[in-house]
Amino acid sequence: MNPGPYGVLFDIDDTLIDFSGAARNALLDVAAAFGSAPDVGERMLLSWAAVSDVQYERFLSGELTFDDMLVARMAAVIDEMDPAGTLELDAAPLEELRNTSIFTHYAQFDDVAAALERFRADGAAIAVLSNADGPYQRRKMAAAGLADFIDGAVFSGDLGVAKPDPGIFLAGAASLGLPPERVVYVGDRWATDAIGALRAGLAAVWLNRDGAGRPHGAQDAVASIPGASARLAEVTGLDVVDGALARELLTGQAASRML
Structure with missing residues (x-):
């Protein structure tokens, strides 16, 4: 059964663009420029991992502007790695260096261009949907060579609502001129992306690049959404994401399998 016109919404960070790799390299650049201890790079990476999500949530919740969050996040990294202040690091210049550096490291994953080209050839409408600041993500996509592949974009920073809220997924479908049941969402986070999309009525592809097991309670989460198991891959x-898979998901024939 052909579901007719359909669209695909992609997450950006760690789905289309290797954000984690770029972030790591940018932090090492910062450490090389400002670090006075031999292990400052590794300490900075560990501190980033400990505080980054918490600080980013302050932007998503509206507590901080995006630019203020960037500096606050770096300040939290410094506090985590050097609570005594012995390195005498200043968050603002370090963040300026990190943010400049990271744009030299942004790159799309090797499997992205071919996947987007397959969907384009299949007639799918393609857009991105991201929990992020719109202008910043557009710069990032341009730096990674993605701008020409995308028909539209929905960003939480523009909309005022973030994943996994159904509203942002519905806005993404609407941006493609399609009802949610004709749209597949592809993202790397289980709860935020896959379950969030399913609860909004979209089909979902969970991109699990490192092959980690599903989180605890994952099966219960899928079972709580009527019909979700047949609309999830x-x-x-x-490399295995294409129009054929999208049609299986949109017609409820995917049987929640791993590919």
């Missing part, structure tokens, strides 16, 4: 790369 788990993949370890975008």
